[in-house]
Amino acid sequence: MLGFGAGPLGAGRLTDAEADALVGTALDRGVTVFDTAPSYGASEERLGRALSHGARRSTVVLATKGGYGVPGTADWTGDVIRLGIDAALGRLQTDVVDVFLLHSCDVRTLERDDIHHELERARRAGKIRVAGYSGENDGLAWAVASGRFGVVECSINPFDRGSLLTAVADARAAGIGVLAKRTLANAAWQFENAPGASDVRTYWQRAKALAFDPAPLSWPALAVRFAAFAEGVSSALVGTANVAHLAAAIDAASDGPLEDDALTRLRDAWNMHATADWRGVI
Ligand SMILES: NC(=O)c1ccc[n+]([C@@H]2O[C@H](COP(=O)([O-])OP(=O)(O)OC[C@H]3O[C@@H](n4cnc5c(N)ncnc54)[C@H](OP(=O)(O)O)[C@@H]3O)[C@@H](O)[C@H]2O)c1
Numbered sequence: 072m073l074g075f076g077a078g079p080l081g082a083g084r085l086t087d088a089e090a091d092a093l094v095g096t097a098l099d100r101g102v103t104v105f106d107t108a109p110s111y112g113a114s115e116e117r118l119g120r121a122l123s124h125g126a127r128r129s130t131v132v133l134a135t136k137g138g139y140g141v142p143g144t145a146d147w148t149g150d151v152i153r154l155g156i157d158a159a160l161g162r163l164q165t166d167v168v169d170v171f172l173l174h175s176c177d178v179r180t181l182e183r184d185d186i187h188h189e190l191e192r193a194r195r196a197g198k199i200r201v202a203g204y205s206g207e208n209d210g211l212a213w214a215v216a217s218g219r220f221g222v223v224e225c226s227i228n229p230f231d232r233g234s235l236l237t238a239v240a241d242a243r244a245a246g247i248g249v250l251a252k253r254t255l256a257n258a259a260w261q262f263e264n265a266p267g268a269s270d271v272r273t274y275w276q277r278a279k280a281l282a283f284d285p286a287p288l289s290w291p292a293l294a295v296r297f298a299a300f301a302e303g304v305s306s307a308l309v310g311t312a313n314v315a316h317l318a319a320a321i322d323a324a325s326d327g328p329l330e331d332d333a334l335t336r337l338r339d340a341w342n343m344h345a346t347a348d349w350r351g352v353i
Contacts, residue, residue: 073299073324074104074132075317076252081112085312090319093120096314098131100310100321105308106176106224106250108136109159119163121182125310128165132306134222134250135159136174136205143346147176149185156193170222170250172203175353178213187219197245205252207351211238215247227251227298227307229337230259230277234351235301244301251307253352254298255320260290270352277349284335291316292323300328 075097080090094117105122115135122128135314137155139146144154153211159168171193173181180186181204188201203222205213212270215238223242225234231253242249259266259274266272285293298307309320329337 072104072304073186073295073321074101074106074250075102076310077114077118078111078310079119079312080107081114082312083112085337087117087311090117091121093312093314093317094118096317098127100318102321103130104145104250104308106134106252106308107163109140109155109162110136110174115159115162119165123164132169132352133163133165134170134172134203134224135163136172138173138176139178142280147180147183147186149189150185150338152186152189153193156189157197158200167197167200169200170203170248171199171201172205172222172224173214174325176204176210178209180211181210181217188217201248203248203250205250207234207353211351212241215245216243217240220247222248222250222305224250224252224308225255226353227301227304227313228253228256228267229283229297229341230274230275230281231349231352232301232341233267233345233349234261234336235262236304239301239303246304249303249348251298251301251304254307254309255291255311257292258311260285273352277345280344283337283340288323288333292326293337295320295323296326296329297334297337298326331337 107118141151141154144151161350193199203223204220205224211225239249255273256274259276311317
């Protein structure tokens with residue numbers, strides 16, 4: 072199942088009307104999972120406004136994140152969780168957030184009881200339905216094993232698949248929902264030269280090393296079908312500010328899982344070229 076990754080929705084180059092059109096297209100095409108965060112510019116506000124029309128909000132699963140970003144309150148404390156959830160409810164124009172994810176903190180932070188206490192309090196108060204963790208590697212493994220989270224979010228794409236056989240398999244066995252992020256590998260394949268952003272550059276370098284040819288599919292179609300149907304994935308988030316790209320991703324997902332041949336070639340390329348430092352990209 073595809074979800075809408077609302078990271079790009081907050082970009083300054085997008086108008087509010089374009090943001091509305093993106094969310095409208097996602098809803099019209101049957102997308103029911105939306106993922107945002109306070110660090111994505113105007114994303115939460117735009118998503119909240121777009122979902123406030125009619126009965127839209129009640130038809131979707133709305134995920135946001137926190138642990139930081141409340142003025143005057145220290146990051147990664149119980150207070151910032153409590154106040155951050157209240158602030159998110161306001162920006163999202165809703166009474167309840169379906170999934171509230173700790174946004175990529177480390178294991179030491181994950182171990183803090185004050186944070187879990189506030190998550191549980193918010194859950195009991197009906198302000199959040201499920202607490203989750205978005206992150207990679209040690210933090211992801213800790214979050215899955217802890218039994219404290221109902222959802223985890225992690226990177227899953229042809230250049231970042233190390234979690235599939237570890238944390239995602241464990242999450243599946245434990246009945247924990249998994250949101251796949253960076254589904255399109257940040258479209259790293261499209262750059263001729265190494266991109267400046269370090270996360271995209273990491274994927275670009277891995278793409279060069281794998282030298283994988285997606286034909287007869289396009290890279291977006293291959294990546295969408297890989298993540299959306301990976302075992303254990305509940306929903307794969309596609310980030311885009313472009314209505315045509317969103318529609319193409321939805322079309323690709325409707326073609327179902329990748330053929331066995333493509334899956335085998337992808338796995339073989341990874342097994343041949345991936346090195347120990349090809350860890351999950353936060
Ligand atoms: N730490 C975290 O919690 C974390 C980190 C990363 C992501 N996330 C979540 O996961 C979501 C998805 O990840 P993401 O947005 O980082 O990356 P992504 O979905 O892997 O890739 C997004 C990029 O792909 C491009 N793209 C999409 N469709 C395309 C197409 N058909 N052809 C060419 N380019 C295309 C988009 O550009 P256009 O706008 O031009 O389409 C955008 O630049 C985020 O929006 C966010 O919700 C969470």
